Amino acid sequence: MATNPAVPVSRPGAVANRAGGALARGIAVGYLSVVVLVPLAALIWASRADGAATFWDEITKPEAAAALKLTLVAALVVAAFNAFTGTAIAWVLVRDSFKGQGMFNAVIDLPFALPTIVAGLVLLELYGPNSPFGVDLAFQRAGLIMALLFVTLPFVVRAVQPVLLELDRDMEEAAESLGARRLAVFRRIVFPNLLPAILSGVALAFARAVGEFGAVVLISGNVPFKTEVSSVYISGQIESDNPTGAAAVSVVLLAISLAVLLAIGAFRHWRTRHDR
Amino acid sequence: MIAKYALRFGALGYLLFLLLVPVGLVFYRTFEHGLQPAWEAVTTPQALHALWLTLLIAAIAVPANTVFGVVLAIALVRHRFPGRGLVNAIVDLPLALSPVVVGLALYLLYGTGGWLGGLADHGIKILFALPGMILATIFISLPFVVREVVPVLREIGTDQEQAAETLGASPFTTFRRITLPAIRWAVCYGVVLTTARAIGEFGAVSIVSGRIEGKTETLPLYVQSQFEGFNTTGAFAASVVLALIAIFTVLAMRLFRPKEGI
Amino acid sequence: MGITVVEVTKKFGDFVALDDVSVAIPEGSLTALLGPSGSGKSTLLRVIAGLEDPDSGQILLGDDDVTQQPARARGVGMVFQHYAAFKHMTVWENVAFGLKVRKRPKAEIVKRVDELLELVQLDGLSKRYPAQLSGGQRQRMALARALAVDPEVLLLDEPFGALDARVRKELRAWLRRLHDEVHVTTIIVTHDQEEAMEVAGQIVVINRGRVEQVGTPRELYESPANEFVMSFVGPVNQIGKTFFRPRDLTLSLEQDGDATEAMVERVVHLGFEVRAELVRDDGQHLLAQLTQEEAQALELERGLIVYVKPNRQTTFAR
Numbered sequence: 001m002a003t004n005p006a007v008p009v010s011r012p013g014a015v016a017n018r019a020g021g022a023l024a025r026g027i028a029v030g031y032l033s034v035v036v037l038v039p040l041a042a043l044i045w046a047s048r049a050d051g052a053a054t055f056w057d058e059i060t061k062p063e064a065a066a067a068l069k070l071t072l073v074a075a076l077v078v079a080a081f082n083a084f085t086g087t088a089i090a091w092v093l094v095r096d097s098f099k100g101q102g103m104f105n106a107v108i109d110l111p112f113a114l115p116t117i118v119a120g121l122v123l124l125e126l127y128g129p130n131s132p133f134g135v136d137l138a139f140q141r142a143g144l145i146m147a148l149l150f151v152t153l154p155f156v157v158r159a160v161q162p163v164l165l166e167l168d169r170d171m172e173e174a175a176e177s178l179g180a181r182r183l184a185v186f187r188r189i190v191f192p193n194l195l196p197a198i199l200s201g202v203a204l205a206f207a208r209a210v211g212e213f214g215a216v217v218l219i220s221g222n223v224p225f226k227t228e229v230s231s232v233y234i235s236g237q238i239e240s241d242n243p244t245g246a247a248a249v250s251v252v253l254l255a256i257s258l259a260v261l262l263a264i265g266a267f268r269h270w271r272t273r274h275d276r
Numbered sequence: 277m278i279a280k281y282a283l284r285f286g287a288l289g290y291l292l293f294l295l296l297v298p299v300g301l302v303f304y305r306t307f308e309h310g311l312q313p314a315w316e317a318v319t320t321p322q323a324l325h326a327l328w329l330t331l332l333i334a335a336i337a338v339p340a341n342t343v344f345g346v347v348l349a350i351a352l353v354r355h356r357f358p359g360r361g362l363v364n365a366i367v368d369l370p371l372a373l374s375p376v377v378v379g380l381a382l383y384l385l386y387g388t389g390g391w392l393g394g395l396a397d398h399g400i401k402i403l404f405a406l407p408g409m410i411l412a413t414i415f416i417s418l419p420f421v422v423r424e425v426v427p428v429l430r431e432i433g434t435d436q437e438q439a440a441e442t443l444g445a446s447p448f449t450t451f452r453r454i455t456l457p458a459i460r461w462a463v464c465y466g467v468v469l470t471t472a473r474a475i476g477e478f479g480a481v482s483i484v485s486g487r488i489e490g491k492t493e494t495l496p497l498y499v500q501s502q503f504e505g506f507n508t509t510g511a512f513a514a515s516v517v518l519a520l521i522a523i524f525t526v527l528a529m530r531l532f533r534p535k536e537g538i
Numbered sequence: 539m540g541i542t543v544v545e546v547t548k549k550f551g552d553f554v555a556l557d558d559v560s561v562a563i564p565e566g567s568l569t570a571l572l573g574p575s576g577s578g579k580s581t582l583l584r585v586i587a588g589l590e591d592p593d594s595g596q597i598l599l600g601d602d603d604v605t606q607q608p609a610r611a612r613g614v615g616m617v618f619q620h621y622a623a624f625k626h627m628t629v630w631e632n633v634a635f636g637l638k639v640r641k642r643p644k645a646e647i648v649k650r651v652d653e654l655l656e657l658v659q660l661d662g663l664s665k666r667y668p669a670q671l672s673g674g675q676r677q678r679m680a681l682a683r684a685l686a687v688d689p690e691v692l693l694l695d696e697p698f699g700a701l702d703a704r705v706r707k708e709l710r711a712w713l714r715r716l717h718d719e720v721h722v723t724t725i726i727v728t729h730d731q732e733e734a735m736e737v738a739g740q741i742v743v744i745n746r747g748r749v750e751q752v753g754t755p756r757e758l759y760e761s762p763a764n765e766f767v768m769s770f771v772g773p774v775n776q777i778g779k780t781f782f783r784p785r786d787l788t789l790s791l792e793q794d795g796d797a798t799e800a801m802v803e804r805v806v807h808l809g810f811e812v813r814a815e816l817v818r819d820d821g822q823h824l825l826a827q828l829t830q831e832e833a834q835a836l837e838l839e840r841g842l843i844v845y846v847k848p849n850r851q852t853t854f855a856r
Contacts, residue, residue: 021355028348029363035414036366042385043377085290092287093537096280104288105537106530110295112469113522113529115476115496118515121503122298125305132301150294161537170622173589174680176609177616178636178687182279188635192626204371211374213479214496218503231376231479238483243384250377257372261365 040254047247058248066225067233068252074141074229075209078148079202086156086205087198093157094164111153116214123147124219139221144229147215152205159201163194163271196271200264207260211253302519306512318513322490326498327517333406333481333494334474337413341470345421346463350455352422353429367423370416378415379483382408386484404486409494412480417473421466428462429455465532472525476518539600539690539723540565541586546595548581555581556592557747563725563740565600568717570738571727574770578747579727580695586725587693588612599690612691615684615722619696621676623668629679630655630664636687654682657716674705678712685720692724698733710737731771735759743767764854775824775848782848784813784827789836789844797845800824805838814838816846 048055058064093105111119123146125131128138137143167190175185213231220227222236230249237246306314317323351357352364370378386392386402395402402408436458440450478496485492489501495514502510529536541563548556555578563569571579584590586597588609596605604612624632633654637647655661658678668676677697684692697713698706714737717724728734734741735755743750743758743766751763762768765781774781790797800816803823812833814826824846828838836844 021351024347025351025355025357028344028351031344032348032363032366035411035418036369038391039378039381039385039411039415042391043381046384046390085287088283089287089291090537092284096284098284102530104291106526107291107295108537109526109529110299110522113472113476113525114299115478115499115518115522117478117496117499118302118476118518118522119298121499121511121515122302126298126301146294150298153291153294158537165537168620168622168625170618170620171624173609174616174618174622174683175624175635175639177587177589177614178639178683179610180635180639181610184639188639189624207372211372211377213374213376213482218500231374234374234376234380235479235483238380238383243380243387246380247384250374250380253374253377257369257374257377258365260372261368265365 043247043254044251046243047251049247050244054244055248055251058245059252061245063224063228064230064233064245064249067228067230068249070141070144070228071210071230072256074144074148075206078145078152078209079206081149082152082156082205083198083202086153086201087160087194090157090160090164094161108154108157111151116151116212117218119150120147120215120218123150123215128219138219139223139227141220141227143219143221144216144227147219148209148212151212151215152208155205155208156198156201159197159204160194163197164190167193196267200267200271203260203264203267207257210256299519302512302515306509306516309509313509314513314516317507317510318517320510322493323495323498323510323514325490326493326495326514329406329409329493330475330495333410333413334471336410337417337474338467338470340414341418342421342463342467345418345466345470346425346459348422349425349429349459350451353426354434367419370418375416375477375479376483379412379480382412382415382480382484403484404488404492406492408484409481409492412484413474413477416477416480417470420469420473421463424462424466424469425459428459432458461532465529468525468528468532472522475521540567541691541723541725542596542598543582543586544596544598546582546585546592546597548578548585548590548592554747556585559595559744559747559749561742561749561752563723565723566721567740568714568724568726568738569740569742570734571725571742571744572729572731572734572770573744574729576746577729577744579729579744582744583693583695583725583727586691587614587616589616613687613689615687615689615692617677617680617684617692617694617697619699621668621673621680621700623676623680625668628665628667629660629671632668632679633683633686635683640687650686651682654686657685657719658682672705673701674709677701677709681713681716685722689722692722694724694726696727696729699728706733713737735771743770745770762852768852768854773825773827777822777824777848780848780851780853782851784825786848786850787824787826788847788849789814789826789828789832789838790847791836791844793845794847797847800844800846802838802840802842802844805833805840807833812838816844818846 127135127143127146129136137146171189172185175189211231216229217232222228222232230253234246234249384390386408436454437450440454481494482497487493487497495518499511499514543559543561546556546559571582573579585592588607596603630651633651634647637650655664658681660678698709710733741755741758742752745766751758751767758767758771768774768781773784798818800818802814803817804815806813810830812828812830816824816826
């Protein structure tokens with residue numbers, strides 16, 4: 001009697017597999033909850049503990065608002081700057097060829113690996129009152145920008161490199177054979193294909209710049225209304241025993257982080273729409 | 277042709293001034309007055325305790341994030357479940373979130389008046405103690421193993437695992453003999469990233485630890501306290517230790533992913 | 539216009555891709571560069587296009603020495619094996635690219651692109667993206683794109699290599715018809731001798747960076763210059779230093795003077811053609827090609843003993 005091939009035969013371990021899967025999911029979700037979700041929920045809860053009016057007051061207080069404005073503007077400036085320098089560096093690392101290229105490629109990861117406080121200390125030594133160059137950017141917005149440029153360096157570079165590596169060189173040759181000059185080939189062929197990656201890198205750089213603390217806390221001097229960013233403001237509010245105020249501003253930063261993640265997801269979706 | 281060299285020297289010059297010169301400077305400033313003062317500065321009891329504490333926290337946070345990272349990655353890739361997108365977003369969140377916000381969240385949860393503030397009354401100290409610092413470090417170093425393993429799992433597909441299943445392997449055996457070897461290098465790379473992030477953490481740990489010298493002060497926190505106490509030699513010496521760890525990290529990253537970027 | 543390649547040499551490190559190659563391509567012809575992988579045919583095409591610089595030698599388009607000119611200045615149209623479609627542009631934008639880069643007026647671009655899309659039978663698909671097209675459609679788009687700028691010369695680098703057999707055959711015929719209509723000097727690179735014979739009016743056989751022979755398909759088949767050309771262009775039998783085609787091997791049931799004895803090992807029926815694999819006493823294997831009728835007359839089957847003799851053979855002076 002022939003077995004009907006349409007009837008699924010129970011595979012060994014099928015049930016165990018499903019149970020194992022559910023267990024894995026349960027553990028995973030449990031871990032995430034304990035580590036991430038519950039603390040963030042507590043944060044959001046604390047921010048509204050004294051009511052919506054207080055929440056609004058806390059984030060619109062002059063010092064808080066100034067800090068937020070500075071944070072966003074500085075992050076935008078740095079992210080935009082990185083769009084250019086990051087792409088240029090990625091180009092030089094992928095398309096160019098010279099001795100020591102490997103070392104420069106490795107060095108890109110240094111801002112990720114180095115503790116932010118060390119980065120801050122080092123930048124202060126280089127561009128602050130003891131600077132061997134004779135500049136003094138401490139307590140200045142320029143110092144703040146330098147610190148943010150340091151920590152955001154890897155993001156656009158690492159986002160663009162793989163896309164540049166994978167780019168079909170044939171397309172550029174075809175464009176050239178059709179009469180396009182170098183710049184036109186870059187503008188019309190290479191750049192449109194790099195754009196989603198650049199934007200993803202820019203979004204990550206922006207998020208990192210908004211939240212940066214360690215690198216900034218030394219060189220910027222944290223002068224309220226001048227060089228105080230939101231992360232430092234929050235830290236100050238905790239020390240001044242105003243947890244609600246700290247929480248309120250934190251929730252704003254949290255919302256920005258979530259928005260950035262959404263944007264990155266959208267860019268990823270956009271990037272893959274042309275792939276065969 | 278000029279454009280090529282201009283671009284090359286512009287990009288490399290930028291890297292030189294933004295990255296290499298500052299890091300070079302920290303070595304210079306540390307050993308400026310000789311090897312001896314630097315060595316003494318970095319071997320004070322307080323400094324050694326800070327180093328030990330940093331490594332201890334990493335020794336707990338990294339394995340935790342590795343094990344749960346692999347479990348999370350498998351759950352995300354191999355199983356469809358409601359809320360998968362949300363889980364994905366949560367895993368990525370520590371990459372985009374300010375460490376100060378993380379520290380504050382834990383501070384509010386476990387502090388007096390927080391939901392779990394009662395734990396302190398029963399003798400379980402979370403804040404201003406090791407457990408809080410570990411939780412903060414786990415939070416901020418969470419994503420790395422997951423994000424490295426997920427694409428590899430996706431790429432290798434289920435073929436091999438299904439073949440193992442038809443040959444009679446239990447899910448655990450399949451995991452041990454098929455899945456794990458396939459993701460081995462991704463896990464290694466993720467561990468390197470996680471460790472670097474855990475050791476270097478500053479903002480979140482600064483808030484939850486209370487920065488109690490000799491008790492809840494990690495090496496990055498020690499750098500700050502020494503600098504603020506005008507002990508620049510101590511601050512720089514500790515910075516050199518951290519910079520060396522960072523350099524090893526960068527080398528390890530190149531070891532596991534030699535082709536990345538070039 | 540015609541193309542003249544004069545003593546071109548190209549090396550990649552120690553590897554000599556082209557060794558003092560000289561070839562004349564007549565104006566308006568459809569020429570194939572035929573050779574095995576690594577023979578240098580693609581390199582020669584790219585040197586003609588201006589995508590590679592020769593180490594020595596010249597390239598002339600018509601009477602002009604274009605050796606120093608980059609690709610974009612030569613007025614060549616190029617079609618690549620893997621299409622090189624601009625994946626972020628629609629079919630219409632792809633075809634219009636060359637004209638846009640030359641800053642032609644909008645009305646002219648619209649007219650030309652629509653004309654070309656109709657010529658290559660893609661007029662309904664102008665708003666699609668390359669990822670949404672089949673391989674054959676992508677290649678037709680690539681051809682339209684190359685033709686849009688009225689190139690003097692059309693260069694095709696293994697254009698049908700990435701397509702299935704059926705689509706390949708269709709496009710070969712289509713390319714022939716297109717060339718008849720458009721009359722642009724065309725060079726097609728291929729490793730497929732059947733393709734070269736079917737499509738081209740003139741074939742340049744290249745091996746290891748050298749030109750082995752230039753001629754019409756018939757000339758190559760009937761008067762090959764050397765062993766390489768003969769065996770590359772069709773199946774060949776070799777006994778000692780003589781070569782002959784399977785079609786030229788006569789099979790007979792009776793011993794006839796100097797015919798040798800052989801046994802039929804395998805018979806393959808391919809429509810009206812029958813191929814037989816034979817083996818002689820001395821172990822030498824031979825291929826024979828007969829018509830259905832000839833095979834039937836012999837009652838050709840496995841194990842049959844026949845007497846074989848080539849009725850036409852060639853030897854090459856070494």
